[in-house]
Amino acid sequence: MKAAIVTIGDEILIGQIVDTNSAYMAKALDKIGIEIAEMLSISDDKKHILDTFAHLQNKVDLVLITGGLGPTKDDITKKTFCDYFEDELVINPEVLQHVTQIIEGFYKRPITQMNRDQALVPSKCTILTNANGTAPGMWMKKEDTVYISLPGVPYEMKDIVDNVIVPKIIKEYERPFIIHQTVMTYGQGESMVAERIEEWENNLPVFIKLAYLPSPGRVRLRLSARGTIEELLRTVLAEQIKQLTAIIGDIIVGFDDGESIEVILGRMLVQQNKTLATAESCTGGKIAERITAIPGASAYFKGSIVCYSEAVKVEILQVSKETIAKHSVVSEEVAREMVVNVRKLLKTDYAIAVTGNAGPTKDATNEEVGTVFIALATPNAVFVEKFDFGQPRDKVIDRAVNKSFELLQKEILKNVQ
Numbered sequence: 001m002k003a004a005i006v007t008i009g010d011e012i013l014i015g016q017i018v019d020t021n022s023a024y025m026a027k028a029l030d031k032i033g034i035e036i037a038e039m040l041s042i043s044d045d046k047k048h049i050l051d052t053f054a055h056l057q058n059k060v061d062l063v064l065i066t067g068g069l070g071p072t073k074d075d076i077t078k079k080t081f082c083d084y085f086e087d088e089l090v091i092n093p094e095v096l097q098h099v100t101q102i103i104e105g106f107y108k109r110p111i112t113q114m115n116r117d118q119a120l121v122p123s124k125c126t127i128l129t130n131a132n133g134t135a136p137g138m139w140m141k142k143e144d145t146v147y148i149s150l151p152g153v154p155y156e157m158k159d160i161v162d163n164v165i166v167p168k169i170i171k172e173y174e175r176p177f178i179i180h181q182t183v184m185t186y187g188q189g190e191s192m193v194a195e196r197i198e199e200w201e202n203n204l205p206v207f208i209k210l211a212y213l214p215s216p217g218r219v220r221l222r223l224s225a226r227g228t229i230e231e232l233l234r235t236v237l238a239e240q241i242k243q244l245t246a247i248i249g250d251i252i253v254g255f256d257d258g259e260s261i262e263v264i265l266g267r268m269l270v271q272q273n274k275t276l277a278t279a280e281s282c283t284g285g286k287i288a289e290r291i292t293a294i295p296g297a298s299a300y301f302k303g304s305i306v307c308y309s310e311a312v313k314v315e316i317l318q319v320s321k322e323t324i325a326k327h328s329v330v331s332e333e334v335a336r337e338m339v340v341n342v343r344k345l346l347k348t349d350y351a352i353a354v355t356g357n358a359g360p361t362k363d364a365t366n367e368e369v370g371t372v373f374i375a376l377a378t379p380n381a382v383f384v385e386k387f388d389f390g391q392p393r394d395k396v397i398d399r400a401v402n403k404s405f406e407l408l409q410k411e412i413l414k415n416v417q
Contacts, residue, residue, distance in 0.1 A: 001033070001034045001035065001061045001062065001175055001176075002035050002036075002061055002062075003029050003034050003062040003064060004036070004037055004039070004056050004059075004060045005066075006039075006040045006052055006063060007022055007040070007065075007066050007067055008041075008042055008043075008044060008049060008077060008152075009041075009152060012067075013043055019041060020154060021152065021154060021157055022041075022066075024154070025064050025066075025161055026039070028161050028166055029169075030178055030180075032175060033175035033177055033178045033226075034061075034062065034169070034178075038060070044076060046076055046079075046083070049076070053084050054084075057143065057145050058144045059145075061144065061146065062145070062146050063145060063146070063147045064150065065147065066149075066151065066157055067152035077149050078120065078122065081125070081138065081140060082122050084147075087122040087124050087125075089122060090121065091116075091119050091120060092119050092121050093119075095118065095119040095127060095136050096116065098129070099111065099115055099116070099119055099134045102133075102134055103134070118134040118135055121136060121138060124140060125140045126138070127139075128148070128160050128164045129164060130151060130156055130159070132159050133156040135151040137149060137151070137164065176226055176228055177228065177230045177233055178225070178226050179225045180224050181222070181225075181237050181241060181255065182213075183221040183223070183241065183244060183252055183254075184218065184252065184254040184264070185218060185219045185253065186251060186402065186403075186405070187217070187403075188219070189219070193212070193248065196248055197221075197244065200240075200244060205236060207225055207227050207233075208223055208225045208240065209223070210224075211224070215402070216398040216399040216402055217399045217406065218406075221244070253409055261405045261409065262290050262291055262294050262405065263294055264409070265291075265405060266294050266296070266299075266300060266301075268409070268412050269299075269300035270296075270299055272412065272415065274350060274379075274412070275347075275348040275349050275350070276301050276302065276348055276349070276352070277301070277303055277350075277351045278304040278342065278354075279304070279307060279338040279341070279352070280304060280305070280306050280353075281308060281313070281338075281354060281356070282330075282354060282355060282356040282372060282396070282400065283354045283397050283400050284308060285304060286401045287401050287404055288304035302347070302348050303346055305342055305345070305346075307319075313338065317338055317341050317345070318341050319334055319337045320337060328367070330356055330357050330367045330371060330373065331355070332375075332384045335373035336353075336375050336382060336384050339351045339352065339353035339375035339382060340382055349379050350376070350377065350379075350408060350411070350412070352375070352376055352408060353374070353375040354372060354373070354375075354404060356370075356371055356372030356387075356389075356396065357369050357370065357372075358372075358396040358397050359391055359393045360391075360392070368388075369396075370390045370391055371387070371388055371389075372386075372387045372388075372389055372399075372400045372403075373385070373387075374387065374400065374404050376404075376411060379415075385407065387400070387403060
C-alpha cells in the first residue's frame with residue numbers, strides 16, 4: 001500500500017510553524033507496512049486543495065490530510081470535501097453531542113453557532129471520533145483512494161491516528177511487513193563509514209535497503225526490509241547486522257531504532273547506578289539540554305554549570321585565575337579544572353566539561369576558531385582531548401556535544417562487566 005500526506009495551512013508555508021504532523025503520521029503508517037509516496041504542504045486555497053486531491057487520485061491508496069478543520073471561517077477542508085465528493089454538509093447528531101459535552105461540560109459555557117458548525121460533516125463520510133477536540137476526523141473514498149481528513153492540532157491528530165485510523169487500516173487492509181533496524185555510529189563521517197562497509201553494502205539482499213543518516217559527529221545506518229514473511233525478514237536482518245558489527249563494531253554505539261545516544265547513555269547510567277554532571281562553556285548548556293529532554297533523566301543527571309564567561313568559571317566553578325591567565329580559557333588545563341571541579345561540586349560519578357572557540361571570531365584565546373577541549377572525569381581517571389571541529393559555529397557546537405556523548409559512552413562501557 002502507498003500513502004500520501006498533505007498538510008493544509010498558510011502558517012506552514014510562511015514558516016510560522018513547523019510541520020511535525022507529517023513526520024508523526026509517516027512513522028505511524030510505516031510501522032504497519034504502508035509506504036509513503038509523497039508529502040505535500042499546501043495553502044488554504046480551495047482550488048489548490050482540489051487540484052492536490054485530483055493529483056493524488058488513484059496514485060495512492062490513502063491520502064492523510066491535516067489542517068483546515070477548526071471552527072473559524074478560514075477553515076475550508078469540509079466544504080472542499082463536499083465539492084470533491086459531490087456531497088453536502090449535514091449535522092451529525094453524535095458529533096453535535098460530543099461538541100456540546102466539551103463546550104458546556106468541560107468549558108462550562110454556552111455552546112455557540114460556531115461550535116455547532118463543528119458537527120457539520122459531509123453526509124457520505126465515516127466519522128473518526130476526536131476524543132480531545134471538537135473537530136472530527138473524516139474518512140471518505142473515491143474510486144481506489146481513501147481520503148482521511150484530520151485536525152491540525154498535534155495532540156488531537158495523534159490520538160485519532162493511534163486509536164482510530166491505525167486499527168481501522170489493520171482491520172480492513174492486507175499489508176506487507178516493513179521492518180527497520182537502525183545502527184548508531186559515532187566518531188567517523190559518512191564517507192569513511194561508507195568506505196569501510198562498501199563490500200557489505202554491495203552484497204545486501206535486494207529486499208533490504210540501506211540509508212545513511214548523517215549528522216555532526218555521528219551517522220545512523222538504517223536498514224529497511226520489506227516483504228510478506230515477517231520471520232524471514234527479521235532473520236535476514238539479524239544476520240546482516242551481525243556481519244556489519246564485525247566490520248565497524250568499534251564505532252557502533254546502539255541498535256534500537258529511534259533511540260538517541262542520550263537515551264542509551266541514560267539507560268547505561270541507570271543500570272550502573274551512576275550519576276553525571278556537566279560544565280559547559282562554548283556549548284552553552286546544549287549537552288544538559290539534550291540530556292534533560294529524556295524523561296527520567298533526574299535519576300542520573302545532577303545538573304550543569306553553564307560557565308560561559310570567565311567570571312563564572314572562576315567564581316562559581318572555582319577555576320584558578322592563574323590557570324586562565326597562563327593558558328587562556330580555551331585550553332586543556334582549564335578544561336581539566338572545569339571537569340574536576342564540577343564533579344566535586346555536584347558530587348557525581350562522571351562529569352563532562354567543554355571549553356572552546358565556536359566562532360565566528362577568535363576572541364581573547366590562544367586557539368583558532370573550531371578548537372574545542374572536552375574533558376571527562378570518571379570514578380577512576382580524568383582526561384582531556386583536543387578537537388578541531390572547523391566552522392561554522394553551529395557545526396562546532398553540535399559536534400562538541402556529540403563527541404562528548406561518544407567519549408562518555410566509551411568510558412562507561414569500560415566499566416560494564
